[in-house]
Amino acid sequence: MREDDSNWFSRWEEELPSPEELMPISQTLITPDLALAFDIRNPTSTATTNTTSLLQQNQPPPPPAPPPPTATTPSPNNPLQSSQPNSAEYAADSADLVSGAAGDEPARTLKRPRLVWTPQLHKRFVDAVAHLGIKNAVPKTIMQLMSVDGLTRENVASHLQKYRLYLKRMQGLSSGGAGGVNGTGGGGGGGLAAGSDAATEHLFASSPVPAHFLHPGRPNSDHFLPFVPVAALQHHHHQQQMAAAAAAVGHPQLQSQYHRQMGHFGQPPNGQFEHPFLARQTQQPVHRMGAPVHNTVPGYMEDLESASGNGGRKVLTLFPTGDD
DNA sequence: CCTAGAATAT
DNA sequence: AATATTCTAG
Numbered sequence: 001m002r003e004d005d006s007n008w009f010s011r012w013e014e015e016l017p018s019p020e021e022l023m024p025i026s027q028t029l030i031t032p033d034l035a036l037a038f039d040i041r042n043p044t045s046t047a048t049t050n051t052t053s054l055l056q057q058n059q060p061p062p063p064p065a066p067p068p069p070t071a072t073t074p075s076p077n078n079p080l081q082s083s084q085p086n087s088a089e090y091a092a093d094s095a096d097l098v099s100g101a102a103g104d105e106p107a108r109t110l111k112r113p114r115l116v117w118t119p120q121l122h123k124r125f126v127d128a129v130a131h132l133g134i135k136n137a138v139p140k141t142i143m144q145l146m147s148v149d150g151l152t153r154e155n156v157a158s159h160l161q162k163y164r165l166y167l168k169r170m171q172g173l174s175s176g177g178a179g180g181v182n183g184t185g186g187g188g189g190g191g192l193a194a195g196s197d198a199a200t201e202h203l204f205a206s207s208p209v210p211a212h213f214l215h216p217g218r219p220n221s222d223h224f225l226p227f228v229p230v231a232a233l234q235h236h237h238h239q240q241q242m243a244a245a246a247a248a249v250g251h252p253q254l255q256s257q258y259h260r261q262m263g264h265f266g267q268p269p270n271g272q273f274e275h276p277f278l279a280r281q282t283q284q285p286v287h288r289m290g291a292p293v294h295n296t297v298p299g300y301m302e303d304l305e306s307a308s309g310n311g312g313r314k315v316l317t318l319f320p321t322g323d324d
Numbered sequence: 325c326c327t328a329g330a331a332t333a334t
Numbered sequence: 335a336a337t338a339t340t341c342t343a344g
Contacts, residue, residue, distance in 0.1 A: 114337055138328060157328070158337055164329095197335070 115155045119206035124148065125159060126207040166204050 117125075128145035129137040139157035146156070 111338095117336080140327070153327080154338070158339090161329070161331095162336080199335080 115151070117159055117203065119203060121148065122159070122203055123207040125156070125163070126209065129160075129163075130210040163204070166200070167209065170209065 115121075124146050125142065128142045132141055132145060137160075139153045139160055142160065143151050143153050143156045
């Protein structure tokens with residue numbers, strides 16, 4: 001039981017995307033215009049973006065040849081943009097709606113696309129929370145720990161809200177007789193909380209929930225990991241750091257381009273490879289904060305990786321649990 | 325003034 | 335249902 005929390009953090013970085021996992025396709029998928037907007041350089045020119053990257057699986061990639069009239073699954077997230085049923089297409093109409101905002105810097109002034117919480121992202125989230133401890137696990141801190149470019153406090157806060165509900169449910173279930181929280185396939189998978197959908201369950205189940213999470217009345221496992229990772233503060237919301245988001249998310253109009261371009265990425269017959277991009281670019285903005293956040297950009301626990309006395313390698317679950 | 329958290333909206 | 339945005343409290 002206790003051993004669990006002894007190593008739950010030992011493998012927190014195991015799933016961090018390794019260079020191999022990171023596909024340098026970011027720019028490939030992005031149009032020059034877009035890249036410029038995001039301030040993204042070509043990897044060939046500036047491959048310094050080796051900081052923290054978050055991979056993001058894209059949804060089932062559409063056919064390599066995206067027929068215009070097949071816009072059945074564009075990205076219905078922008079109420080303002082009442083794109084026509086299928087003839088609307090994307091770039092075609094250009095941004096007449098956002099034209100005013102997209103005067104010169106489209107990336108700026110644009111609304112942030114919806115963030116998609118992938119298992120990986122969520123894992124990161126959980127790990128961050130775990131490392132911080134319930135006490136310090138507040139949106140801002142979590143966000144900083146995660147070091148995911150494009151991630152905003154609101155994103156985290158929102159997810160945290162949901163996550164808490166999930167934990168709550170778990171408590172309710174486990175408090176009955178199960179004192180141990182077995183995340184992987186254990187309590188989470190076994191005891192399915194009624195009301196939760198498989199999708200949610202899977203998402204949350206993809207990351208083991210530290211035991212202490214369910215036991216608020218016992219701050220025992222706060223661990224001694226006061227490690228303060230990188231911390232690049234962002235200014236206020238309304239910044240143009242949506243690089244990651246743009247990639248991981250579908251922007252009203254940008255997404256279309258992504259999808260379009262990603263279109264020719266046809267998946268290998270047998271190898272289901274994701275499209276991990278997102279490169280956290282070091283943010284420069286420095287607000288002012290009393291927090292002891294050091295700007296030690298990359299590598300917070302690199303050596304920890306070796307600490308993983310795990311003979312068996314992790315399988316890097318590309319998806320929730322691979323099962324089902 | 326800034327942040328966390330809950331509530332509400334899309 | 336999943337996130338985002340808004341509102342309120344500390």
